[in-house]
Amino acid sequence: MTLLYSEVEEELRAAVRGLLADRCPPAAVLKRVESDPYDLDLWKTLAGEIGVAGLLIPEQYGGAGASAREAAVVLEELGRGVTPVPFFTSAVLATHALLATGSADLLGELAEGRTTAALVVSFAASPYRPWRGSSVNLDGGTLSGTVSAVAGAEVADVLLVPVGGELYAVEAADAAVEVIPSLDLTRPVATVRIVGAPARLLGPCDLAEVLRFGAGLLASEQLGVAEWCLDTTLAYVKERHQFARPIGSFQAIKHRLADLWLDVVRARAAARAAAGDDSAVTVAVAQAWNAGVAVHAAEEALQLHGGIGMTWEHPLHLYLKRAKACETALGTPGDHREALASLADVPGPEGGQQ
Amino acid sequence: MNEADIKHRIDAFRGANDPENRLEFLRARFDAGLAWVWFPEGLGGLGVSRELQQVVERELADTPQLNTGVQGIGLGMAAPTILAFGTDEQRRRFLRPLWTGEEIWCQLFSEPGAGSDLATLATKAVRDGDEWVVDGQKVWTSGAHHSRWAILVTRTDPDVPKHRGMTYFICDMHAPGVEVRPLRQITGEAEFNEVFLTGVRLSDDLRLGEVGDGWRVAQTTLMNERVAIGGAPVRRGGGMIGPVLDTWHEHPELRTHDLHQRLLSLWVESEVTRLSGVRLREQLVAGQPGPEGSGMKLSFAKLNQALSGLDVELKRDLGYDDWTFRRSEDVDFYGRGAGYRYLRAKGNSIEGGTSEILRNIISERVLGLPSEPRVDKDVPWKDLPR
Numbered sequence: 251m252t253l254l255y256s257e258v259e260e261e262l263r264a265a266v267r268g269l270l271a272d273r274c275p276p277a278a279v280l281k282r283v284e285s286d287p288y289d290l291d292l293w294k295t296l297a298g299e300i301g302v303a304g305l306l307i308p309e310q311y312g313g314a315g316a317s318a319r320e321a322a323v324v325l326e327e328l329g330r331g332v333t334p335v336p337f338f339t340s341a342v343l344a345t346h347a348l349l350a351t352g353s354a355d356l357l358g359e360l361a362e363g364r365t366t367a368a369l370v371v372s373f374a375a376s377p378y379r380p381w382r383g384s385s386v387n388l389d390g391g392t393l394s395g396t397v398s399a400v401a402g403a404e405v406a407d408v409l410l411v412p413v414g415g416e417l418y419a420v421e422a423a424d425a426a427v428e429v430i431p432s433l434d435l436t437r438p439v440a441t442v443r444i445v446g447a448p449a450r451l452l453g454p455c456d457l458a459e460v461l462r463f464g465a466g467l468l469a470s471e472q473l474g475v476a477e478w479c480l481d482t483t484l485a486y487v488k489e490r491h492q493f494a495r496p497i498g499s500f501q502a503i504k505h506r507l508a509d510l511w512l513d514v515v516r517a518r519a520a521a522r523a524a525a526g527d528d529s530a531v532t533v534a535v536a537q538a539w540n541a542g543v544a545v546h547a548a549e550e551a552l553q554l555h556g557g558i559g560m561t562w563e564h565p566l567h568l569y570l571k572r573a574k575a576c577e578t579a580l581g582t583p584g585d586h587r588e589a590l591a592s593l594a595d596v597p598g599p600e601g602g603q604q
Numbered sequence: 605m606n607e608a609d610i611k612h613r614i615d616a617f618r619g620a621n622d623p624e625n626r627l628e629f630l631r632a633r634f635d636a637g638l639a640w641v642w643f644p645e646g647l648g649g650l651g652v653s654r655e656l657q658q659v660v661e662r663e664l665a666d667t668p669q670l671n672t673g674v675q676g677i678g679l680g681m682a683a684p685t686i687l688a689f690g691t692d693e694q695r696r697r698f699l700r701p702l703w704t705g706e707e708i709w710c711q712l713f714s715e716p717g718a719g720s721d722l723a724t725l726a727t728k729a730v731r732d733g734d735e736w737v738v739d740g741q742k743v744w745t746s747g748a749h750h751s752r753w754a755i756l757v758t759r760t761d762p763d764v765p766k767h768r769g770m771t772y773f774i775c776d777m778h779a780p781g782v783e784v785r786p787l788r789q790i791t792g793e794a795e796f797n798e799v800f801l802t803g804v805r806l807s808d809d810l811r812l813g814e815v816g817d818g819w820r821v822a823q824t825t826l827m828n829e830r831v832a833i834g835g836a837p838v839r840r841g842g843g844m845i846g847p848v849l850d851t852w853h854e855h856p857e858l859r860t861h862d863l864h865q866r867l868l869s870l871w872v873e874s875e876v877t878r879l880s881g882v883r884l885r886e887q888l889v890a891g892q893p894g895p896e897g898s899g900m901k902l903s904f905a906k907l908n909q910a911l912s913g914l915d916v917e918l919k920r921d922l923g924y925d926d927w928t929f930r931r932s933e934d935v936d937f938y939g940r941g942a943g944y945r946y947l948r949a950k951g952n953s954i955e956g957g958t959s960e961i962l963r964n965i966i967s968e969r970v971l972g973l974p975s976e977p978r979v980d981k982d983v984p985w986k987d988l989p990r
Contacts, residue, residue: 253883487973498974507973511966512903516873516879517876519880587865587872591864596849597856599860
């Protein structure tokens with residue numbers, strides 16, 4: 251396993267980055283977040299033409315048969331752009347859950363980008379508490395219940411609902427999806443209510459495993475967010491003059507950015523490790539580190555931009571909101587550190603003697 | 605040359621040499637080009653990709669090894685500088701005994717008046733026929749007391765701005781006029797020294813690089829130093845977190861919730877730092893060295909200090925293993941008791957470039973940020989206030 255990027259991965263990155271620069275720069279994202287956050291035209295191009303929707307789907311189902319490493323590179327770019335497309339929710343989380351069921355027809359539709367799916371699970375759940383925010387029951391072939399803080403449900407054609415150890419499909423039209431005002435403007439969450447909806451059994455679902463897989467790849471999106479914050483701040487402090495000097499020539503600022511760079515360097519290594527190995531330790535390490543680095547990068551970016559960083563017109567707040575929401579998504583850094591106590595054999599005190 | 609070719613060579617070498625005689629074995633290994641394979645043939649290498657060194661180390665892991673604690677400065681700093689700037693004769697003379705450990709090296713760079721601002725150094729070298737006469741004082745010289753040679757930077761032209769008037773030498777530590785005095789550290793022992801140079805005569809063939817080009821030569825040494833400190837591979841749970849985890853496992857009664865939270869955070873930071881090191885070495889092997897190297901020492905220092913501090917707190921041990929003023933045999937970050945490790949780690953953010961200077965280097969060379977206004981750039985060295 252390598253922690254570097256392959257040539258194929260770099261080509262994929264260039265294709266995605268080029269398209270995003272052309273179609274959906276941060277200013278364009280900002281313009282649409284209050285009315286219609288998701289850019290589904292862009293998603294169609296990304297999914298269909300560049301083929302990102304089928305990256306994780308084997309060729310036998312019409313996908314690209316790529317690995318998590320390629321999906322991770324796409325996530326880095328989408329994080330860099332806070333791009334409002336349902337790649338993570340449909341092509342990563344829902345697709346990974348679906349793969350375990352071997353539902354060929356649905357996988358085929360997802361691979362083509364014709365259908366978008368969402369896994370009906372709270373974004374605040376974690377591999378350690380997968381059912382947080384979910385209460386759905388099966389009753390005679392229909393599903394009923396509520397799941398809070400679901401990401402990507404409002405743009406999904408089909409909802410994949412885990413119940414017990416099984417995964418069910420519910421048509422979006424048969425559920426009530428209510429988007430709530432969300433901290434993350436570019437990936438809002440919704441309350442999903444299902445009342446006696448007809449459900450199709452797809453197969454087995456190990457929800458904790460699905461969430462762990464997602465958490466590992468989310469680290470790459472967090473890396474992208476942090477990279478944009480660092481790069482944008484570097485450009486700004488070279489440009490912005492006070493006291494007749496670029497503010498980036500003051501050591502007080504240079505040293506903060508050197509430290510931030512070092513955090514990002516380590517986030518890149520952690521993200522690459524988790525993209526190549528979704529074992530519990532590697533994922534927990536990547537989440538425990540990268541979630542915090544993304545938030546810290548956005549916070550540093552805001553402070554070092556001064557007043558302009560506090561305004562709605564500058565896109566920086568989109569990154570801060572994404573980073574802060576992602577800190578909670580699929581387990582907080584604290585949840586992942588706590589998990590490492592047993593995963594890495596660093597057990598806590600018994601009874602807490604002093 | 606590929607992995608199979610190298611293995612073939614190693615097999616042939618092992619068949620012909622007896623590891624029982626350590627020194628003879630190491631000499632033969634050097635002569636077989638299996639010392640540092642990326643060095644040129646005839647100088648302990650085969651002129652092949654550095655990647656293949658891993659194969660050599662793996663295959664020869666059960667044979668006599670170098671003493672990196674004592675040879676660190678020679679291997680990590682002097683050797684790459686001699687390779688880059690030495691004459692053929694200097695390379696042939698110095699590299700073999702440097703590698704085998706027959707000759708130990710130290711570094712005569714810092715001075716009482718030139719620390720972070722190394723380029724302001726004042727030790728002067730004056731030409732006298734085929735020789736140079738060196739006068740001055742150097743400090744923080746680890747291992748000077750068992751060194752045969754030193755890498756030395758001197759002022760040869762005080763009339764030009766500081767970066768331009770320096771010249772780099774190999775200093776004979778046995779020459780008359782070289783006096784080594786131990787400098788006691790906060791740990792109680794003396795790992796490093798003050799070195800007084802009084803009328804030391806060095807022949808011109810000990811000069812490394814051109815007259816006046818000493819700063820450029822020194823940069824090669826310093827870049828290698830930063831990789832040498834903090835760039836070494838560690839396994840998961842290795843390095844400074846190792847002894848802390850040992851105590852943690854052996855003494856469950858010492859654990860508290862507070863220490864547990866902090867230890868888990870440091871465990872994560874150690875692990876992502878380790879992964880960055882793995883990635884950095886992969887980049888080097890792939891021939892795409894990244895700027896990540898500049899950061900390794902910075903994270904290494906911070907982690908060592910935090911972990912060794914936590915270790916003292918965890919143990920609740922108010923004792924200290926030994927304050928005796930003695931010479932240390934080698935540089936040891938991880939040995940002895942927790943108190944020693946805590947105190948020794950304080951040096952990690954000072955030695956080989958302070959963390960503050962490293963942040964300047966990262967921000968200027970990696971991130972492209974402008975430097976602070978420089979008041980000493982165009983002033984002749986002799987006119988600088990000091």
